[in-house]
Amino acid sequence: MSTDYRISEGDGVYFLTFQIVGWVDIFTRRDYHDIVIESLRYCTEHKGLQKC
Numbered sequence: 001m002s003t004d005y006r007i008s009e010g011d012g013v014y015f016l017t018f019q020i021v022g023w024v025d026i027f028t029r030r031d032y033h034d035i036v037i038e039s040l041r042y043c044t045e046h047k048g049l050q051k052c
Helices: 030-046
Strands: none
Touching: none
């Protein structure tokens, strides 16, 4: 089901999309919501992720 995708060049622009698996309600359950938000925050602060 899942495949490891890795960005090999750091100077490109990449489009990232998400998919809901098994209709997990990540935006209505606080635990799932917090995991997604904290992961995005970490990538923004430490990995250079830019969101728009």
